[in-house]
Amino acid sequence: MCQLTSIVMQDKNRKNTTNKPQQEVKTNATIDNNDTNATPHIDKDNDGLAEEGNHDDVKELLIIGAGPHALTLLLRLLEPEPDFLTEKERSRRDHHTKNIRSNHDVRCHIKNLIRRGGTNTRRKSNDNNRQRKKKQQQRNENSKSKNVSSTPPPLQLNDVLEGKISIIDMHGDWMSGWKENFDAIKIKQLRSLMNAHADPYDHRSLEYYAEMMGRDNELILLRHLTQRDKNFSELFNDFHELLINAYGIDNIVEKGYVESICPKESSNCNDDEPIFETKINYGIDNGGIKIVKSKRIVCAMGPNFISFTPSWQKDIIVENNIKSLPSNRGVLSPTEIVPWLKKQKQRQHNNGKITSHKHDDENPLRILIVGGGITSAQLTLLVASSSWCESVTLLQRSTCLCRQFDVENEWMGAARGKYLDDFWSLDVNSRAARLKEARRGGSISPEIFIELCSIEKQIYLKEETEIAHVEWTTTTSTCNKEDDNKLNVTFDDGSPSEDYDMIWLSTGATNTIMHYPPLVSLEKILPLQLVNGLPVLSKDLSWLDGQVINTEQEEPAWKRLARTRCWCMGVLAGLELGPDSLNLVGARHGSVRVAQAIRRDMMKDFKT
Template identity: 25%
Template sequence: MYQWIVIGGGIQGSCVASRLLEAEKVEKEDLLIIDPHSQPLERWRTITNKIEMKHLRSPFVHHLDADPYSLKKYSSAYNYASGFKGQYQRPRLDMFNQHSLDLLEKTGVMTCWLRGEVSGLSRKASGWQVYMADGRYFVSEHVVLAMGVNHISHYPSWAEKYKGSALVRHVFEMDDRLPETGDVIVVGGGMTAAHLAYALTQKESIDTVTMVKRHPLRIHHFDSDPGWLGPKYMNKYDKLTSYKERREVIQNARNRGSVTRDLYLKLLKQERAGRLNMITDNVESIKEHTDETIQLLMENSESVEGHTILLATGPAVAMPGKEWLDPVISQMRLLCAPCGFPIVSKSLEWGEGLFVAGALAELEIGPVSRNIAGARKAAERVLQYA
């Protein structure tokens, strides 16, 4: 029997697990981290590497270590050249990743790792039973649900029938590399789409790159106002007793489909150089041709043709783990808001010994819950209980 099981080994789960070990709230042999991938942060590293992201959007104090200045010290100790960028000192991605992996190695997260798929959860007299897709199960006093949202890609309705096709692919798909030749169309208007489009324009073997977005590029430094990190906005948010209102506040606070100014300027430069076409319009449908090209039919502008369509349209709008959490919610009568997401305590406890992090904690933590700052906050809340 374990003391703690953390389900999900991405940014959220790794941060919580690392803090539990570092604060000596649990011994390594009493902690289990379950994730579909072979290593911590594997999905994060695969996707950010695919789109050739160079710097994080968040500032230097947002990382997995408890010490907010840990990444600064790490940069100096290991002589990273230009480790941070701009007035907000956004860290180099490679440095952030190595800092994270070194921390997880030091705290012992790597030794607690189990690769596998969770298929169910139930509460017994002995504790929580976590069921695996391969038939095994594990028992623990406490469970942290830290599943990410990026494991299910959002396909717009016009692209649904092309799932699994070589012509239309989603950037969140783990086993795909970027195309090396032909005319490529990127669909999306946020940071992932912008990084992806820019990376493709750097490949000389690509003939043309077209970025199709539903709205003009929106420029924001961060994915939500920094005021959501502290009392400036959270004091008022915490007083909201309506979870419907909280959901509306979260949706309005997030700068969805926005890009940083430096990335915006890079795209403009490539557009002026003739390496990138940018179209603002709604896609209506797809037309496939016999010469292995595909055509996007637009609502207002001319159609766009290419050999590959890459979707950067984000994750599907769904609660993480919904397929196996729904029976648990019903059996345990766990509280949920009208949107279906958990109603939890200040310590992020959903049921006795059952905790949440990331997207599942956002009705309590607020708009920053899904990002690195949210992972830090979730870890602090769980630690207060532990």
């Protein structure tokens, strides 16, 4: 029999115990991320001093981030019978049928999700909640007595609701940043495998859910991979909303910005016990800056894209500030694009012109989008279909690279296990080179490329071209006799210069530890080897044993233990997980490793 992890429990006070500041935080325009490191609103009244909580209030686990990686991890921590298949096992379906659950069990699991995930079941009385908790404990005991003795026991939902396990994220809700980006850019189709999702029970559950709900037409067949490998974002979001409700973890994410992580030797436990003191800015209306203590910590932040500022842009920034230009003129960085789109949408709504009407107070805009990845292509399609746009040019410094995923198809197919074995056989420097080789910069799916080429009147594609020079030009309109500022762009291909109203930089950036202030502070106390800015982690994605580092003397016992209780997921785990560590497949891959490590480490604290 299949089993649902957690019974949905109604906690009348939990909304009051979560801190959700109301300040507006910038949203990253890059997709597949949940960046927790945007600049927060600083509480000036605190003068940078953090309020320290109760000395005895030490959390068992703190998870930083609430994107797909953090969600996938928490669900695997709660599920009594999780799918802990390795990626190699998962890619060889015909050779490990004994480890695959029956179709009946998976369908039973989906039915339980649907039964538990409805809003009606979340409004039961406290007596019914206690009965469910008792039944859950019985199921947990039954799962221990089965042939899963090698699987560490699950964590308890009640410990999450009571705050022993906390999730902190700058957006304040599960996958909120993800959903905002998808909605703003109007992304209808995911660029990931159909079996890459957060359900901890079985990797086929999204497919079964779609079939049982009559939505299998939202699963996309890739003939060259001979399976339905992609799905629509609406289906994906609905399924994950069901998971969040069914496992009872809605409304548990606290909104805040993590400023630093400082591991220390605990003065309240055994001499060798470490404590992580995390400095969190909850916002001026929700307590300001506080220190949160935890025994363990997981860094599941999304990519923090700090773009390189080209030389031509520096002068433009200075002149832009002098001119005090309106919001529809100038250069937008990757983190500024989605907020601009949201404001533009709101402006249209306020003016009652959501239809094809244009603004009366401005001419249609000419936009230059710089970037060679899927996000820049989707932005181009969005802008071209907008009433406020006259034309859009997509500028790429290389030839357009078309492929279904942001890595080669072989990494996603039946040969995935072999590719991973080859990757793990390399030393860390060779792995770093393989990461760059496998991703090859930005790429566009074939469907998106065909759509780009089909709208010739509004979209111009310039390949193997870069910006050589940009300067402001001012002309006076004959209609309203007001100055009109344009960005005159000179390209390095020798073509005539062009005037644009805006330049959008959708170029992405290289991720390194130095882009994450919390990890910079952590690395100062627990140094570890870096290759191209990425940390060399252990197999379970914990902060590598200090003995590998060339230190003058052996680390104290509490530091060695602290390394085993701090984990990294996502793009920063690339040297261990491979080139798709950032993606949904990487979320599944990483959660299997980290969840097993955490469950084993916390086993003694959750014995029944």
